Amino acid sequence: MDFLPINLRLRDQPVVLVGAGVVAARKARFLLGAGAILTVIAPEQDAQFRALGEEFSLTWQQREYAPGDLAGAIMVIAATPDRGVNESVHREARSLNIPVNVVDSPDLCSFIFPAIVDRSPLIVAISSSGASPVLARSVRSRIEAMLPAATADIARFGRLHRDRIRAAGESEGERRRIWEQIIDGPIAQLILSNRWQAAEQALAELLESHSTSAVGEVYLIGAGPGDPELMTFKALRLLQRADIVLHDRLVNPDIVAMARRDADKLYVGKRRSDHSVPQDRINELLVELALEGKRVARLKGGDPFVFGRGGEEIELLAQRDIPFQVVPGITAGNAAACYAGIPLTHRDYAQSVRFVTGHTKDGELHHRWEEFLSNTETLVFYMGLVGLPIICRELIAHGRSKDTPVALIERATSAEQRLLTGTLGSIESLVESAKPQAPTLIIVGKVVLLAERLRWYGSG
Template structure:
């Protein structure tokens, strides 16, 4: 992160703007809206800027820039067409430890202006760290369309309640939960609709009944196969509301970074024969944290209910009557097949698909191989890389043709995804040569023959 986003309070603060063209006028408009005590230094000035200064009490000094103009300033912006003057302003401001921005010259800036979505007092800022202002503006336009104008009214309404809510709910955890339920529920909807009287009635009812806030809640969230863009909106929203996040090794780092910055993160990942935290302890930890009043996200790669042991975790939660939600995620079988250009079903090749775990609870591959012999069925093996030689051998022993196509999808949906293809007869030797690493998914069936024709992700 090259820049730390902050919000500056500029009301009645002395700010210097060097330059008075169209770009400088846009900067002046923002600075004056923020209530700054703005001084513009320039030999000439636009009519619009002159009117802005007159209406907001700013000052124009009709002269060329001098170093003494910096004295007593809190913030400096250089927006002249002369690169030498802009560089001079930057160097002199930095020598005095005054934050300085030079328009269209990131290398001369100690701060930059973000693109802003203004729902005062709610402000959303988007920055590309100076690398692509056009991209930041495009994102601003999208957010501008997504956020109703009434969000400013909702932010102002919430601001007026802070002292009252703090007195009614002294503990931070329950209070945060109250705010989320209030802003995202009926009270918030009434404020957005302009019906504050009704909102106040509902608010009074919520504050009279805060007992339910003492117990936390657990969210079993499917993080999907790795690409953050494949998470659901609900998964992202709950992740950002969590007090504690329990995550495993299959959760990509960018997804974990979507959690609230002050949330506790607890690694409970497991590898084959190496369980950092035994499953029973994970189950109990979810209960203990919820009983402390925490909102807990159990973040799982793929889908919680597809070889994710989510069922075991919610059994204990239900036994202790702890509220929970399960948020499905895109399971690795679907995602790996899609990103590898392998349709799991196809009218000409496969009319069914079966998801199979590559090893059982005791680490074996003790499967009923005789049921896997239909040529019109695709088999998808999870966690089967170690047992792949056994899988290939047993499928052939029980009737599958030796030339049945097989694909291994390594690190599915990520930039380093790799697809390795072969057959039941050749794949074990190919794996020995190529040395793929977990997580790797195995797809067996005639649909794999479509990979070269339909693949689109990465290089093959």
Template sequence: MQYLPVCLQVRNSPVVLVGGGTVATRKARLLLRAGANLNVVAPQITPELQLLLAEHGGNWQQSRYRESDLHGRMLVVAATPDREVNKQVHADAMALNLPVNVVDSPDLCTFIFPSIVDRDPLLIAISSSGRSPVLARQLRRKIEAMVPAAYGRLASFAGRFRDRVKDAIPEETPRRLFWEQVMEGAVAEQVMGGREARAEELLETLLADTSGHHNGEVYLIGAGPGDPDLMTFKAVRLLQSADVVLYDRLVSAGILEMSRRDAERIYVGKRRDDHAVPQGEINQLLVDLAKAGKRVVRLKGGDPFIFGRGGEEIELLARHRVPFQVVPGITAASGAACYSGIPLTHRDHAQSVRFVTGHLKDGSSNLDWASFQSETETLVFYMGLVGLPIICEQLQAYGRRADTPMALIERATSSEQRVITGTLATMVDRVEREKPRAPTLIIVGSVVELHEQLSWFGKE
């Protein structure tokens, strides 16, 4: 280990920055954000640096560097384009036993600036010991994607209750286990969801009840249309915290593998006329598992609130006062359209879009077909494969032209995605020949004409 990682308190402390160019401005931005009392020594400085100093109360000493500029300082940074000036700053700082950083010159540094993931008060620093700053920045970007901004809120929350918990649980080991429970459970999720008052209630309940029996929480998560990369950061985080995962048949194996290895997985998928677990039983199972203290993920394809029956599931949770969160997912219409090169709206084709369930009850045409006649509106039918003949027939019967373009997208966003195009007059025959399998999505409207021009999925 070439450097000792430390976190240095510089708030209201005198720091000198030699240099006023673009690189110096970047360092000034960081030092001022940390609250340093900054003095910049340079004949000229950038307009941005002038604004930063004015905003944070820093000082610009418009002159060339002199050794006396370091007197009374606690930290020194040199960021000039002149190697000789930088070397002199380093030598003077060493003579005064001051920590010094010379930008892009590891040999002249007694400390270096890491790449920082800032979730104040939580900080994550990545350093390559000055060997490869670009690699450190790349790793920072990866970590930033894994650590939501709300973690800073969680760290602040824990800090406010640190003494309270210490008084309630004096012994170190039980106190550590308690905080682990808090950080991995419903309290943390309430904080990160912006519901700190509720989090405080839950924390006090945990402190008051030493039996360890507490309600869990339910996370209703939209898994998107299939591609694991379309999951949101929040969805992945909650999925990886779950004790139990209830999943649909539309959830891909890649997404399911994101859950914890030791999490219990319960299949509750449905096919036409074949419900593995009836909806009422699913609703009750969510309540029962949460009341047993489990963190439960209800993982649904697409978005829970678009033909996903998510509203029915959380109704029972709300009635039983079970904490829950709903995480939106990219709905199948959006995923299928984007991966097929079919924009759902387009200035020259469609100014609105309508989502319709194609799962017609008892095979009957119980939809308001007369309202589907606008040529400037895109129609998207979910679960419409079985009802395709009725859809094509009724749209034409109520006035849509027989040559209206339409597309059927099979297994959207996956490596097996297939797009079948045709018209209201030809699509039934095409589907009969191609024999696609669910899940499928149907798009009707002139936007389908753009498929060949704009599609990219699966092309090199």
């Protein structure tokens, strides 16, 4: 992070602006809007400054900048077309330990102006650290569209009732939950529709019914196969609400980082033959944490209900009457095939698809292999890297041709994704040479032939 974003109170504070052109006028409007006592030093001023002078109170010193002009200021902005003048302003400001911004010269800035979405008292600042102001403005436009103007009223409502809400919750966690019920619930909708009296009544009812002994809640969240952009909106919203996050090796660390900064993160392992926290203990943990009143996010790679043991985890929750929500995720079979350019079904190649576990038990795979012989059905094996020799051997033994196309996809949807393609007769030797690492996914069927033509992501 090149610049730390902060909010600085400028009301009634002295600020110096050197320059009075079009760009300087834009900076001046920000500063005056924040209540700064602004002194402008420039031999000439743009017409926009004259308009600002009618709207705000500012001091214009009609002359060139000179050393000593920055004494007493708490902030300085240089916005002249003369690099030499700007460098002089920068040197003096730095010698006086005054924050300085030189427009369009990141190397001379100790602070920069972000793009701003103003819903005062709610302020959203977006910065590219000076690398791409146009990108920052583009992001600002998207956020502007997401936040209606009346969002400011929600912030004002919160400021008005902040002391009441603080008194209603004994802990920071309890107070946060009250705030979330206000912001994410019907109270916010009442405020947005300008029904303040109804919002006041709803808040009174919420605070009256608030219980500090409430049981928490568990969110069983499908985190997808790896790419954070494949998370759903609901998954992200619940993840950021959680007090504690349980995650395993199959969940991208970038997704775990999307949780609240103050949320506890607990790693529960789940590597083949090395479960740092056994499944039964994970199930119990979910119950224990929820009974402590915590909101628990259990992040699962892919989809919780597709070879994710999600059913086992919520079964105990249901028995104990603990509230829970299950958020579907994009299962690895769909995502890996898509990123590798392999359609799981295709009118000319496959009219059905079957998801199968490739996880071995006692060194064997116990399947009805005779059901896997259709040339018009795609087979997708999860967790099949170790069991690949068994898969190839049994399919061939039960009648599938050695020439049947096979794809192995390593670390699907990530920047390290790798695709290996061969046949039932050749894929073992290819894997032995390439030495892929888990997680992998195996696809068997004629649709694999389309990979080279349709693949748009990954390598290998």
